[in-house]
Structures are given as structure tokens and as C-alpha cells.
Amino acid sequence: MTSVCATGQHDHHDVYAQQCPCRGLLELIANKWTALAVGALAAGPQRFGALQRQLEGVSPKVLTQTLRRLEDANLISRTVYPAVPLHVEYELTEVGWSLTVPLKALRQWVEEHVDEARV
Amino acid sequence: MTSVCATGQHDHHDVYAQQCPCRGLLELIANKWTALAVGALAAGPQRFGALQRQLEGVSPKVLTQTLRRLEDANLISRTVYPAVPLHVEYELTEVGWSLTVPLKALRQWVEEHVDEARV
DNA sequence: CGGTATCCCGTGCGATACTG
DNA sequence: CAGTATCGCACGGGATACCG
Numbered sequence: 001m002t003s004v005c006a007t008g009q010h011d012h013h014d015v016y017a018q019q020c021p022c023r024g025l026l027e028l029i030a031n032k033w034t035a036l037a038v039g040a041l042a043a044g045p046q047r048f049g050a051l052q053r054q055l056e057g058v059s060p061k062v063l064t065q066t067l068r069r070l071e072d073a074n075l076i077s078r079t080v081y082p083a084v085p086l087h088v089e090y091e092l093t094e095v096g097w098s099l100t101v102p103l104k105a106l107r108q109w110v111e112e113h114v115d116e117a118r119v
Numbered sequence: 120m121t122s123v124c125a126t127g128q129h130d131h132h133d134v135y136a137q138q139c140p141c142r143g144l145l146e147l148i149a150n151k152w153t154a155l156a157v158g159a160l161a162a163g164p165q166r167f168g169a170l171q172r173q174l175e176g177v178s179p180k181v182l183t184q185t186l187r188r189l190e191d192a193n194l195i196s197r198t199v200y201p202a203v204p205l206h207v208e209y210e211l212t213e214v215g216w217s218l219t220v221p222l223k224a225l226r227q228w229v230e231e232h233v234d235e236a237r238v
Numbered sequence: 239c240g241g242t243a244t245c246c247c248g249t250g251c252g253a254t255a256c257t258g
Numbered sequence: 259c260a261g262t263a264t265c266g267c268a269c270g271g272g273a274t275a276c277c278g
Contacts, residue, residue, distance in 0.1 A: 030149030119143035
């Protein structure tokens with residue numbers, strides 16, 4: 001069994017439907033900036049402004065949406081340091097950090113097959 | 120360096136922008152059915168109708184779009200057997216097959232962290 | 239059987255302006 | 259500094275009907 005969704009418990013009657021456990025993750029990292037934000041945070045905790053500069057072209061609204069979704073998914077944490085001016089740090093959680101491993105595998109696949117695959 | 124996009128050649132000046140080589144792949148598998156179609160085809164060559172039944176809920180138009188994109192990316196091949204009724208087979212290419220490896224890593228991550236991460 | 243054509247809708251994304 | 263508010267558009271996706 002090598003499919004994305006099937007488990008060892010399943011057989012050829014598998015349905016790759018809405019119930020697939022991959023769906024949630026795929027829909028999360030599917031959007032434009034999420035995986036890139038995780039990649040940026042893999043270098044260490046970052047402030048909102050720093051993330052916005054690294055993810056070139058992202059608007060503050062969209063960056064906020066992206067970070068909120070990651071926070072809701074428990075992949076990053078948001079820490080506010082009450083000060084003037086405001087200081088907010090985003091950081092990968094432990095489980096968020098673990099996600100960088102398969103994500104990095106994906107990146108390596110791209111590097112290795114960028115010529116064969118027209119992605 | 121553990122970020123999604125940075126390579127060993129890069130340093131802290133990396134920009135996770137539109138130029139990131141991951142972007143193409145992420146935008147490809149980002150949509151609703153692509154990764155699932157790859158997963159289905161990992162079980163072996165499939166006909167259009169069989170894919171449509173496995174990817175429960177997909178409309179013929181969207182399935183066609185999905186398969187065309189995968190074909191354009193050189194990840195699957197489309198073979199027409201001229202007969203009545205028509206017989207069309209979709210099959211993973213070699214590079215398409217190689218993609219199932221990191222995709223499977225992603226699935227395993229989901230299974231292992233489904234409780235910690237609310238994806 | 240394996241699609242295309244057509245219509246429609248939700249939402250992800252972007253630009254800009256403004257605020258605690 | 260770190261967002262929110264508002265507007266608008268493009269596009270992915272869905273339903274249905276039809277075609278070679």
C-alpha cells in the first residue's frame with residue numbers, strides 16, 4: 001500500500017474521499033503562504049514584521065490569516081511581550097517543528113526532480 | 120538550515136518569496152484533489168471512471184482539470200486505447216511515482232500527530 | 239466511456255487605509 | 259509594531275447538461 005491516504009488496515013476498497021486524514025493538513029499547507037511561513041519559522045522564532053519581510057509580497061491581512069490558521073492547528077505559538085512598541089513573537093511548537101521534517105523531504109524532492117517534473 | 124525553501128547554498132538572507140522552488144509543487148498539490156489522485160494512482164493504473172469513483176464527490180470537470188495539471192507536470196501519463204467504448208488509462212510516471220515517497224511521509228506525519236495537531 | 243460546455247458561487251488573496 | 263477594516267477580483271471548485 002503506497003497511496004497517500006490508505007492505511008495498513010484498509011484494502012482495495014479504500015475511498016480517497018473527504019474523510020481522508022490527509023485532507024486537513026493538505027488544505028492547511030495548500031494555501032499560498034503557510035508552508036513558506038513554517039519554513040521561515042524553522043530558522044527560529046520570528047516577529048510579525050520579520051516574517052512579512054521574508055515572505056515577500058504578503059499583505060498584513062493575509063499573513064495574519066496564515067499565522068492564525070497555523071496557531072489554531074497548534075503548529076505555531078504566538079507570544080506577546082507587552083511593551084511599546086508592541087513585540088510579538090511567533091515560534092514553531094514541538095509538533096510544528098516535527099512537520100518541518102516531511103516538509104523538508106518535499107523540498108528535497110523538488111530539488112532532485114525539478115528537471116523531470118515541470119512543477 | 121531546516122527551512123522548507125532554503126538550500127545549503129543559501130544563508131540567512133533567504134527570501135521565501137515567489138521564487139521558492141517549492142512554490143510550484145505546493146501550488147500543484149495544494150488543490151483539493153491532486154494529492155488524492157496521486158494516492159489513488161499509487162495503487163496502479165486507473166481509468167477515468169475508476170478515479171472518479173474513488174475520489175468521492177469530484178465532478179468530471181474538476182477531475183479532468185486535476186489530471187491535466189498532473190499530466191502537464193509530467194507526474195502522470197494518459198493513454199488512450201481506441202475502442203468502443205473509449206478506454207483511457209492514467210498512470211504515474213517514474214517521477215510521479217517518486218513523489219509518492221515524500222507524500223507518504225506527509226501522510227505518516229498526519230497519522231502520528233493527528234492528536235497534537237488540529238489539522 | 240470519457241470527457242466538454244456552461245453557469246454559478248464561495249473564498250483565498252491582494253491593495254490600501256486605518257488603529258491600539 | 260502588529261495588526262484590523264474594507265473593498266474587490268480572480269480562480270478553484272461544484273452542479274448539470276450535453277457530446278464524440
